[in-house]
Amino acid sequence: MNGLDVFLDAFFNPAVTAKYLPDILWGMVVTVQVALAVVFTGIALGLALAALRSFRLPGVNLLIVFFVDIFRALPPLVVILLVYFGLPNVGISLPSFAVLWVVLSLVLAAFAEEIFWSGILSIRKGQWEAARSTGLTFAQTLGHVILPQAVRMTVPPLTNRTIAITKNTALGAVIGVPEILMQAQTAQSFSGNATPLLLGSLAYIALFVPVVILGRWLETRFAWGRA
Amino acid sequence: MPDPAAMLDVAGLRKSFGDIEVLKGIDLAVQAQELVFVIGPSGSGKSTFLRCCNLLEQPSEGSIRVDGVELLDSKTDINKMRQRIGMVFQSFNLYPHMNAAGNIMLALRKVLGKSKAEAREIAEASLARVGLAEKADAYPNELSGGQQQRVAIARAMALEPKIMLFDEPTSALDPELVGSVLTVMRELREAGMTMVVVSHEMRFARDAADRVVFMDDGLIVEQGDPAHIFGAPRHERTRTFLANFQA
Numbered sequence: 001m002n003g004l005d006v007f008l009d010a011f012f013n014p015a016v017t018a019k020y021l022p023d024i025l026w027g028m029v030v031t032v033q034v035a036l037a038v039v040f041t042g043i044a045l046g047l048a049l050a051a052l053r054s055f056r057l058p059g060v061n062l063l064i065v066f067f068v069d070i071f072r073a074l075p076p077l078v079v080i081l082l083v084y085f086g087l088p089n090v091g092i093s094l095p096s097f098a099v100l101w102v103v104l105s106l107v108l109a110a111f112a113e114e115i116f117w118s119g120i121l122s123i124r125k126g127q128w129e130a131a132r133s134t135g136l137t138f139a140q141t142l143g144h145v146i147l148p149q150a151v152r153m154t155v156p157p158l159t160n161r162t163i164a165i166t167k168n169t170a171l172g173a174v175i176g177v178p179e180i181l182m183q184a185q186t187a188q189s190f191s192g193n194a195t196p197l198l199l200g201s202l203a204y205i206a207l208f209v210p211v212v213i214l215g216r217w218l219e220t221r222f223a224w225g226r227a
Numbered sequence: 228m229p230d231p232a233a234m235l236d237v238a239g240l241r242k243s244f245g246d247i248e249v250l251k252g253i254d255l256a257v258q259a260q261e262l263v264f265v266i267g268p269s270g271s272g273k274s275t276f277l278r279c280c281n282l283l284e285q286p287s288e289g290s291i292r293v294d295g296v297e298l299l300d301s302k303t304d305i306n307k308m309r310q311r312i313g314m315v316f317q318s319f320n321l322y323p324h325m326n327a328a329g330n331i332m333l334a335l336r337k338v339l340g341k342s343k344a345e346a347r348e349i350a351e352a353s354l355a356r357v358g359l360a361e362k363a364d365a366y367p368n369e370l371s372g373g374q375q376q377r378v379a380i381a382r383a384m385a386l387e388p389k390i391m392l393f394d395e396p397t398s399a400l401d402p403e404l405v406g407s408v409l410t411v412m413r414e415l416r417e418a419g420m421t422m423v424v425v426s427h428e429m430r431f432a433r434d435a436a437d438r439v440v441f442m443d444d445g446l447i448v449e450q451g452d453p454a455h456i457f458g459a460p461r462h463e464r465t466r467t468f469l470a471n472f473q474a
Contacts, residue, residue: 129283130320130379134334134386135310144333148324 009193016195020187024199027183028207034100034179035166035207041105043162046112047151053113054120054142064113071110076168079103084175100172108165115158119150155222159215167208180204230256231295234390234421235280240289242275249275250286251445257390262422264432264453267442268468273425276442277392280423281312294389310338313383313391317398319375321367321382327354328363331382339386353381357411373404377411384415391415393424429472433457441465 053064071079084099094102123146131141173181184200230236233256242250249272257263265273278284280291282298282305291298294311321330331350335341341349354360357377367375376396383391393412397405409431416422416435426432432439432453439456441449441464449462460466 124318124320126316126318126320127322130314130316130322130382131333132306133281133283133309133312133314134382135306135308135338136334137306140337144337145322149322152324 011194011198013191013193013195016187016191016193017199020183020191020196021199023183023187024180024196024203027178027180027200028203030097030177031169031179031203031207034097034104034169034172034177037101038104038108038166038169039162041101042108042165043112043158045105045109047116047147049109049113050116050120050150051142051147053117054146055138068110068113071107072114076103076107076165077171077174079107080171080175096172096175096177099175100169100177104165104168104171107168108162111161111165112158115154115161116150119154120146122153123149152222156219159218163208163211163215166211167204170204180207232259233257233292234259234261234294235423236290236292237276237280238290240276240279240291241287242272242279242284243287249445250279253289253442253445253447255440255447255450257421257423259389259421260419261437262416262424262435264436264439265423265425265442266427266429266432266439266468267448271442272445273442274394277314277394277423277425280392281309281314283314306338310334310386311389313386313388315376315380315383315391315393315396317395319367319372319379319399321375321379323367326364326366327359327370327378327381330367330378331385334382334386349385350381353385354378356384356414357381358407371404372400373407376400376408380408380411380415388420390421390423393422393426395425395427397426397428427472429457429469441468443468 049064049068053061080099080103083094083103084096087094127145127149128141131145132138136144169177169179170181172179173185176182180200180203184196184203187196188194235255235257237253237255240250240253241248253272253276255263265276267273275284279286280293282291286299289299293308296303296308298305298308321327322333325333328347328350331353332343332346335346335349336343351360351363354363357380359374359377359381362370362374362378367378370378380396396412397408400408405428409428412422412424412431413435424432424436434453436453438450439453440447441456441460441462443464449456449460449465456465457469460469
């Protein structure tokens, strides 16, 4: 075999492709499931924490800042390993899918909270004052006047951060979540061929390039209209 | 002396920010249907005074009664009282994510509990009063400054307040837009609204105000009808201040 054949055999082997493509496709389904779950709970929790933080309750805010700083500082892989391999020692065993979902949700929540919080802080004081002067309560003002504007402003940074964290679903491979990378790695070791890894890469591209494009579209769309 | 008949009765009002005392004991009673103009140099505390009247600023001490209710009583529901105290701001402060009608409807729905249809009807009527009936669906960034301020006035008016506070309502406007806002304020006055206006529109004060209050350094220096204040001020400080406005 010449060099090109070796290369094609290693990365574009038709037999290996035919055999393992279904596994990779199934991995894509799992990746999408984890990703959607993480985006939903992470952003919801981040928004809830930012909203809670604006009430400026002394003890509560300290806890929020502590949580946010910890989860922004720790590499997600460290937390995943700690939870997956550590918690069983104290009698708590969580399924690998749940560990990946919970940990990535917490990481996304930490970053999302900071982004939403800076959005809330950037709304001019006059907006609060105008709403309160008409008799709206603090919570009503937050919900109807402040958050809608803050969330709108945070769409671009939040989109970027969400994409970055969602890609970390690949970390599920180290604890056995049957997502794309796990399927590709398994297939690669069974077949002794790198083709499944290439298929895995293509699967990520197929999933995330549309998301990146969507993110860019959201950014330009929400970058305009501020009064 | 408390004045039970007054719509707004402020007594011994003091306010400090840290070590700086901005209001040093203000006493002022505003009668129903009266238009009181508050003038004074910047830093005199006139805006702070106004913002204390609906507790956007928490006074350090004193008493503020609106329509007979003491605002500084801990049992007073301030959100309920604020429905009766309309406020108009220098920078309009319209909600940019809502159209003109939506700006007005928010408090009608969430505070007064009106239905959507009812709130919309009231919003359209208030917009018509400020001459913007056709702008109900326009967003703030589609409106001129003068139009935005009139929507803000409509937003406050829609709650049918007993008293309206105006904090430099025309200071952020281009000169040619000031007139439209003053016209709306004049109409409000003719409709019998009780108003306290902090502003530098001396000509408006002269021909629309019932009383002009001159504040300096956290105190009321002098007050009286416009003819007296503008024609024959008793205090040297008032004279020096007003000299800046003789064009």
